[in-house]
Structures are given as C-alpha cells and as structure tokens.
Amino acid sequence: MSEQTGPEYDQGFEEILEYLKETRGFDFTGYKRSSLMRRVSRRMAQVGIENYVDYLDHLQANSDEFAALFNTILINVTGFFRDPDAWDYLQADVVPMLLAERSPDDSVRIWSAGCSSGEEAYSLAIVLAEAMGVEQFRQRVKIYATDVDEEALAQARQATYGEKEIEALPEAYVQKYFERVGGRYIFHKDLRRSVIFGRNDLVQDAPISRIDLLVCRNTLMYFTAETRANILRKLHFALLPRGVLFMGKAEMLLSHSRLFDPLDLKHRVFRKVATTQVGASAFGASFTHEPRSTLGAVDELRSLAFSSSPVAQIVVNSDDLVALANQQAHQLFGLSDRDLGRPLRDLELSYRPVELRGYIEQARAERRAVRVKDVEWQRGPGEVVALELHVSPLISLGDEVIGVSVVFHDVTTSHRLLTELASANRARENAYEELQSTTEELETTNEELQSTVEELETTNEELQSTNEELETTNEELQSTNDELQTINNALRDRTSELDDVNEFLESILTSLRAGVVVVDHQMRVVAWNAGAEDLWGLRHDEAEGEHLLNLDIGLPVAELRPVVRPALADPAYAEEVVLSAVNRRGRAITVRIACGALRNRRGDSTGAILVMETTDGTEPATRGTSRTSEDRSSGRPK
Template structure:
C-alpha cells in the first residue's frame, strides 16, 4: 500500500488522542491523521466547539460524548457479499482449494477482522455452507468475527436484518439461510452457533491463531503505514502455512510481498509465505531454486522418503504415464515396478476405486487442486475402504505443469473415532455458546426487567396523578350538581308561576261569554275560547294551529282579511265589523266582530284579537266591554 503524506499534527488534537487512550483504552494514534481530524472536526461542528482544547474539556465533562465520537470515527459501512465478483471468485476457486489441501475431518478456522454489524461474517458462513453442506459446516467450521465497536458487535450477535439489508442477496440464499420473524430476517440459529463474535483491536490485541482463511477488507486503509505493517505481521502470524488472506479492493499489499504472495491481485487475495521462503508461484506453491546439495545421497533420500510415506501416493506425468508409486500405493492397488512408465489408462488404478482421468484433466485445465470425497472401495470380501483423494498439479519453475500428484487418504480406521470426537467437541462448543447466549439473554432480560420496573414506577406516578385529578373533577362535579339543583328548584318555581299565569289566562278566556279568537302574525289560531266553541261548534284542539281563513265554520272568514291584516301591522289598530253568519245550531245570526292588535311588551303588534258576539240581547255597553277586553288582554300579554 502506498504511503501517504500525513498533514501537520496539532498538539490539541494529539492531546485528545492521548486522553482517549488513557481513559477509554482505545488507541487511535495509529490511524491516519487526515481521516481522524476530519471525523473529529465533524463531531466538533455538531456541538459547536471552536478548537481542540474546548472539545477536550467537553469530553472530560460529558461522558456520553465519547460514544458519539467513537461512532463517528468507526464508520461501519458493510453489506452482504460486498464486491460480488471477488466473493464469487472466493467461492468458486479459493474455498475449494483450501478444502482440497486438508483432510476430511480437519477443522476450518476463519477470521473476519473488522466485521462491523456482521454481514461479512454471515457471508462467509453462507460460502462455506454452500461448499461443505450444512452438516459438515456445523461440524467443521468456526468463524471468529471481531471488531472494536461493541455497539456493532451487539447488533451482529442479533443476526437480524431488514429487507433492505438483504436486497442484494440472491433470493435462494435468503430462503435457505434466513427466517422471517417480526418483520426482520434472522440468520438460522443452528448455523449462527458456528459464528463467534468478540472484541479485538488489531492495533493492541493479540491475533487469533491457526486461521485458514482471514478476511480483513477495507480496514487497513484507516491506519498509517507503520501501523499497517505491524497489523500485517499479526495477520501473517495468525494464518496457518499457506493460509489465505482476503482483503479489500482499496488495499494493495505491494510493500509486503515478502510475507504474502498474490493469488489474484484483482480481487486482493494473497497466500502466506512461510518464514524463510521468499519466492512462490502465482498459485502459492513454494518454488525452491535448483542448487547443488551438499548431501551426496540426496536422490536416494528423496526416494526413500517418498516410498516410506504412510499415505498412498502416485504421480502421473504430463503425458499420462505412471511416474511414481510409493510402497503404500503398490501394496493397496497391487502395483509393481513393471507398472512404472506404463500409460495410466492401461492400469486398474485409473478407474478403481474411482475414475481418475477426468479429475486429472480438470486439475491440468484449472491449475488448482481438487478434492474427491466419500469414495468407497470394495477391496476384498468383507473389506470396504473409505478413501478421500487429493489431486494436485505439479508446477515447474517455468510455470508449466509437469505432472499430477494423487494422494489416497484412508479414512476408514479413524473415521468413527474422529466423528465421535468431533461430536463431543461440537456438543461442548455448543454448550459453551448456549451458555454464553443464555448469559447474554439473562443480561438482556435483566435490563428489560429493570426497564419494566422503571416503567411501572412511572405508570404508578401517572395513576396517582390521575387519581388526584379525578378527585378534583369529582369535587367540581359535586359543585356543579349543587348548582344544577338550585337551577332546577328555580325552574320548578317558575314553572309553577307559569302554570298559575296560564290557568289565570285560561279562566279569563273561559269567563268571557263572547267568542274570543287570538291569531299570530301568520294568522294561525293560537287561542280559541269556550265562547267561540259554543258559537261555531269547533273545539279548541281542532282550531288551534289552523289558518284563520281556512276554518270551515258558519262565519264568512274571508271577509275578515281586511280587518285582521291592518291589526297585524299596526299595534294601535282597532275596528268593528258586522257580518251575517250561521251558528253551530244552523241558525242565521248577526255577529259583531271587534278586531284589535295583540301588543307585546315593546308595544309592537304580535298578532290580532277577535271578539265575536251576536247582536241579539246585547246591552248598549257591549262595544265598550269588547274594546276594554281587547285592550286588557293586550296589556296583559
């Protein structure tokens, strides 16, 4: 990685870094100053701090500010299968190569350094589960996912993501590896046990050891060149011999070629160079320059070493001839020295226990190792061998394939013991992880209970306040009820008075022998006394509410219009008319009708009063009586 010139540092800024290291245990002195100063400045602008000294005072006085600053510095940008082409290459070429170089029961240890919220770690789990199968994945794989951000690790342990987080993930992966629960997608619990999350500071903490595949993508870019060198030494130590390092597209490793060799520079995949070996092929195989050995019998030693190998091995030349077969291979496959040099197709080993030639051709074409698992061979009556074949290309210094090595691992004898040990280890690890998970759940439950207690206390206070308010409301309602009772008594008294007034008015109208009719401004009858009923034979309930001119009685009511209309308009109007009519007994009578305005308290006309009497037997004082009655009624109204 090319070094960049750091900007001039500031004593106040360095004081902030020293304070963070001393009080919080986080050492950011190895980070690039330009990135750090930009992110600290962003936080300072949020709280309106002018210089680093003021911000340091703010940090010392406000403990909550550290969390906000930490989240600003450690920007966790991640998603599933970030840079898909690189992940496709990892799945199609690198993982099969790693598996082919290990025995069927070897544990596969993977480290995701800088895992953030867990997407990278679960992407690795999906890749390995696809290559091994779910059962083998659960038995053999351990993925260690680390970060310095505790908040991000807590989120990663939940393994719960939104639909937007999974939008770039193939639908078959979503269906196979996630459960849809409460609107979120949760990684399957039985596979989740193989992923272990923990805090690790790449700058200060010791690395995890014996790692087969180490993924550290877009993390070193935040550190200075010297810090990157120290971290890379730790990553080199963490890997097993020929272990694989998978980095981000922004990280080149060009200055560290002495400890890592590129497998694919485009996708930033490297292999560990064992200590003391400086040159390797593009595919990670050590290339030892030819030199004259000081040992006189080196060829004999090589032959004896190959021949005494307890694992059966044969070597096929580039033109498909059997070049070498060690003693174990000769014994198992009944080969002899006469078979050396013969074409492979003429030998039984070419098709038994498995068809070898297609795999050998695949190794030559793809220039990578191939592993063939679960091969069962009926060697003899009642004797069944379980074999696993490792087929690897032999590459010369000129990068040519000069042959192919085929190793036959006999996994029959120790298969059951290894399976039992693996089961016991898995159960122990599962028990530990379940214990850890239970501890985390208990801590979470304790926090939830504490929160519930606080909520109940708050609710109790709110209920107490509500009770006081209800008591106050009850007192107000009691006061209102007393007021309503007083109003009710007043209304009852007024109703009684009105009843007396109505009774008085009714008695006045009843006492008058003349017929009295009262109409409103619409000329509708509002009063019809007994005299009118006796005169015309129409009861009060039949007349009241009807229009005066629509009454069907012996009186020619149409001729009353010229008399009534002026009374409705003029409060001082009075007039008398004499009409011929027929009474209720069917007799012709002469009726004198006096009409006057019905005046309200303001002296305005509110209707008209008509007083009707036949002229037979009327005293000379009758007109005065009728006019007086009309005026008296009007005054009373």
C-alpha cells in the same frame, strides 16, 4: 498532475487523491469521479469546508480526518456478500481449492478481521456450508470474527438482521439459513455456534494462528504504511502454509508484498508465501539455505516420509507417467515397482475406482487443486471402500506444472458412520414424528371424546328444553286455534257483509242509466258500469286496469286530462264538461261529463268519479265552468 480529462475534473480534488495515494497508499483514481466527488463533498460539508484546497489543508493538519473520510468514501458499512463478484470468485474457486488441499477430517479455521456487525462472518459461514454441507460445516469449521468495536460485536453476536440488511441475499439463502421472528431474520443457531466473536486490535494484539482463510477487507486502509506492514507480518504469521488472504477492493499496495502472491489481483485474493525467517519484512524478506552437506540426508528423509505416509499417494509427471507411488498406494491398488515409469493410461488405476485422467487434466489446466468426493469402490466381494481424492498440480519455481499429485483419503469409516448416523437420525426423526403424530392423535381423540360427552349432555338438556317448549307450543297452538276459529267466524260474517255491500253498490251502478267510470290516482280504471258499457261498447273487464287516456273509444279521452287531474289533488273539486263523441253504434252524440273527487273517510282524494250522460240534439245549458270541445280547440272561452 494529469491534464484535464473531462467536465468533472477539478485540480484541487485531484490533489486530494494524489495526497491520499502518496501518504496512505490508497489509489482511488479508479473510482467514478461523480460518486467520489459527491462523497468527499459530503464529508467537507460535515466539517464546514467549502473548497478542496482548504479541505486538503484540513487533512494534512488532522490525522483523525483520514478515518472519517474513508468511512464516507467507502460508506463504512458492512453487508452480506459485499462486492458480489469477489465473493463469487471466493465461493467458486478459492474455497473448493482450500478444501481439496486438506484431508476430509481436517478442521478448517477462518478469521474475519474487522467483522463489524457480523454480516461478513455469516457470509463466510454460508459459503462454507454450501461447499461442505451443513453437517460437515458443524463438525469441521471454526470462524473467528474480531473487531475493536465492542458495540458492533454485541450486535454481531445476536445474529439478527432486518429487511434492509438481508435484501442483498438470494431468497434461497434467506430461506435456508435464517429464521424469521416478527420483522427480523435470525441466523440459524446450530450454524451460529461455529462463529466465535471476540475483540482483537490488529495493531496491539497477537494474531489468531493456524488460519486457512483470512478475510481482512477494507481494514488496512486506515493505517500508515509502517503500521500496515506490521499488520501484514501478523497476518502472514496467522496463516497456515498456502493459506489464503482475502482483501478489500481499495487495498492496492498489497500486491507488492513479498509475503503474499496474488491468486487473483482483481478480486484481491492472495496466497501466503513461505519464508524461512519468522520476522521477515513484508517488503523483501531474506531467505536462508540448507548447507550442501545436508541435502542428501534431506532427500532421503523426504523419500522415506513420502513412502511411509499413511495416506495412499501417487505422482504423475508432465508426460503422464507414474513417477512416484508410496507404500499405501502399492497396497491399496496392487501396484509394484515395475509400474513406476509406466503411462497412467496403461494402469487399472487410471479408470478404477474413478476416471482419474480427467481430474488430472483439470488440475493441470486450471492450475489449482481439484477435490473429488464420495467415490465408492467395490474393492472385493462384499468390500466397499469410500474414497475422497485430492488432485493437486505441482508447480515448479519456474511457474511450470511439472506434475500432478493424487492423494487417496480412505473415508470408509467416516462415510459408514455418517451413513449410519444419517440412517439413525432418519429413524429417530421418523420415530419422533410417529410418536408426535400418535400423541397428537391421542390428544385429538381425547378432546373429541370430551367434546362428544359435552355435546351429548348439551343435547340432552336441549331435548328436555325442546320437549317443554313443544308442550308450551301445543298449548299456545290450541289457544291460537280457538282464536283463529273466532276470527274465521268474524271474517265469514264480514265477508257476507262485504258481499252484500258489493251487491248493493253493483246494483246502484247497474241501475244508473248514466255511464259511471272510477279512476285511481294513476288514472287507471277501477270501476266501469253497465251504462259505460252500453255507451261505448267496452266491457268492464276490458276497461278496468287500463289507463283512462289509453282507452280506444268514441270519446276524446285526451280532453279529459284537464278535468280529471284537479280531482285527483283536490277533494272538494267538481267539474262538468260537454264533449262531442261517437257512441258504440257509430252515431255522433253530445256527452255531458261530470267529474268529482273520490274521497275516503278522512276526506282525502283517492281518485276521481266520472258520470257520463248523453244529451239531445240541441246544445244544453251548462254551468259556467263547463266548456265544449269546440270551445277549447278554438281557444275561445265560453
């Protein structure tokens, strides 16, 4: 066992990891110890075991516990683009390589083994649709998604997912490949038809054959080494030559297989290795060889097959010399036998129909096939040829790039058909949109006409009702006019009476030699007679509306507050007070002020009345409640 390497090291836990590696071939030592120990402890809590030593005994005694433990360690769930780095590599490098190695008309078959609830299969559909275009995807791609769990397959067939399931997807993919219905997201039906779900047991059932890309991620970990080797042989049989196998990140021992070569070990992407025996072992296949006597015949057959290939093809060697060119290449580009062995740069083919040398260098440098689509070539007057180029490096047994093969696929017919189909589709869509628009306009016009008729009928009824209402209103106005005339006469009489009363009251106030002041509840002056004007020199229009205590006269008005305030609250209140003052002529005078409440008909106080009279030079006798200003200022009661 290894020595302690950190504070999270535990001898019993390391023994569990070692046991998993030795018996099942799964190396989890690369996982973070904190996360790994937390997940194993969670599984231990589920089975009621408290320490690692006892749990190791439980693992050894119960073979079914392995699956439960792996489900817990790997959180046995699927998801869209799970392990994004690996999917990015698949999308950026593997899928373009596979498509470049195939004709534009070839079908593409993909198998998702252990697909669970379908997220992995629909992730593959998105990757292929992005690489090929939606129309090509519909025509060429079939994705076979299998699992042993019928319930998971039923869920996958519905192709509907919630917010949590799609949260890892880029928003652009959600908008492009899903329809939102309520709170769920449904994968587009037209792309869903290319994904076929079915039950398949990797141990017992026969594999699906002729597969270009086989995705089997985090599935083999549940099996023993013997069963896993058997499944690997099935997966090898399922793949086409140079087919690609995409595995899960925890499946390490596949790199030792002689059936598959790693394309990228970090992302667990492998390529099928050709074998001459169908039943070859996954770990050390044997190979047979052709007898020497047949080698010459085979070379001749190979040469004839290359020359008579229906697709134009040339081969450029490591020195950029044209080594081979078949009959189709001769006819298409006007090559002759004298061009063989010449540098590619000296031939018109190097730059027409496309700058070819750059793609050859790319394929040689990246050691992978390069696909060049939508190349249009003006071959002659009025003749446009559409080509698709597949540029593939030729790698020797010594792992050296000894040449590059360039295949020219003539896709003029399909390109023209696609263009015509696209044009027809656009025309049909435009016609449909115009028809739809015309139908909607007619429906709208019909509805508007119907609405207009109904509005006219309603307006006619409303006008009829309005006319009747106007006649009724006219009669009511006439009646109201008579009533107003009567009221006007009554008001005129009442106004005349009020004028008489006001004149009478004005005569009374004017006739009184004493000054009379009336204030309201806010102590604002509402009446100021001629006696008050003569006494203080302030006209009534200057006094009325002003606060009594704010008047600037010879009377100490501030001393009236204790006298006036009770009158405003008590209707029965009456009080007299004698104050020293200065009249309008500047002479010192003594003023007797009588204050009483101003009462309405109900007997409530609505203000106060003050009656002011001057006295002679001697202090007059007053009632017991009266006080002089000098008495109040000295604080002595009179």
